[in-house]
Amino acid sequence: MSSPPAVFGDLDDRTRPLAVLVHGFPDTPFTWRHLGPVLAEHGYRVAAPWLPGYDAPAGRPISVGTYARHILDTAERYGADERAVLIGHDWGAQAGYGAVVAQPHAFGRFVALAVPPIAALSGLFGYRQLKRSFYVWFIQQVGLAEPALLAPGFWESLWADWSPGYDATADVEELRRHVGPDNIADVIAPYRASFQPDFADPDAATEAEAAAHPPPVPTLYLHGRTDGAIGVDAIAELSGHFPAPGSSAEIVDDAGHFLHLERPDPIAERILDWLAVR
Template sequence: MLILLRPDTHSCGGRTTAYLHAGRADAPLALLLHGFPDTPHSWNPLAEGLVEAGFRVVAPWLRGYAPSSPAAGDDHGPSSHVRDVAALAQVMGADEHTLLIGHDIGAAIAYAAALRHPDLFGRVVTLSVPPPAALSAVMTSYAQLKRSWYTFAFQHPAAEELIVADNFAFLRGLWTDWSPRLDPTPHLDHLRAALPDREHLSAALGWYRAMFQPNPSDQALATEQSAAGGRVPKPWLYLHGTDDGCVGAEVLQYVPGGVPLHGVGHFPQLEAPREVLLHLRKFLESDSGTSVGD
């Protein structure tokens, strides 16, 4: 059964953030952030378990993914996403009981959001992309550079045309490389709807372009994260598939307390939702979580 059935929108600062939601209005909030190339529909298997566990689930389309709107200019780097998440969390009544879950880029946003807004998020769960310090530890290896080739391809002015060619064959290739046992077809259908034109696609690629040409607010965010020593300032759970073709599982050696998901690729919430929920329930029932550096 698919739980995420009700779309809605929130407007702030001239932009619209669209999201899927389910659960009782008075239940604790679980805010779920998708990655690239993905949409909030990928949270459906996990959302069902969260609602049954008593959470109110909210899963937004990230900035630039329709029906969320792009921003004017090139404001699509990490800081802009953190502002979006904080604004949505406040509207949804986030507090110390709020659960923040992020996958891929959504994980990177979650680290920064938890660091900047510790009053809005009680616990943090991330999948498939570790905190900046751990990711930096493996990024210069040949094996990881080979996996991350697409981030360099996205800097090219023709990247948008490459992606849409042959009915998004480029993105199908990424999904297949990252999770070989997962059929990407239904998720690509959602992606085509989320990236209907060049404006939205350029906005989605803006995250990767900001990696090489960050604006001042992104540079300030990176400085804050560096000063924090890679810590996540909340109880935290990290899950990573051992067969992840996007970020190699060797990164787990740099994440104390990180949980390996054996035989799982880059999309654990789709490939092993029951296992993810099992770890999540244990984490929520524990007295404390783990932070990098502990």
């Protein structure tokens, strides 16, 4: 059974707009400990759900479509309306594209962090990006990847590569409390489903396909200039990939992949400024 989301503000007060904050890999809702309270202070009620498989074994296939459907279920459960905003990081961003494409009226606005639309990844198969993406290919090795990822030092090294200079001790400790031998295969399942159809979630095929399309709602996209997971050299000109009026895309200086943790105050300020413009 899935754990309840992390909550900031009064989730039952439906006079306030809903914000759904979705973590990525390898992470937990703990990642929103800075942004969640700030949004609550500015009038939002915030739900930060666990992605399926992170808090307990899922017992079913998991793909990006599974994540997108989970986001949409969360929005429905907590009464999202036209004021609602979806904020996703990493897989949370990728699943967010699927959610807003599959159901454009579920959220009024979308903030995506660290993973642009697929069509914007013009350098995905260049040598430098392939080096960064070694873990994706290794994850395809069933039975070999699971113990390697759980071995001491793996998560710590990955976070250090992705967000140079950031101290991820607390984040990795929280991750290890929830991800272990019983559910590591579920946590990495979307990577396998992306390349091996046998791993895909057949019940979320529509949402998975939707995740490959640009968002039809106003979107703010932020990407760290020193991101070690997806380098800025692998990304094409961003503006054309966010077609909805009011959208904006920026490269953030002095920030890596976990930019909302590395520079929590400037990122929160940028998001709030953008949300304030109607």
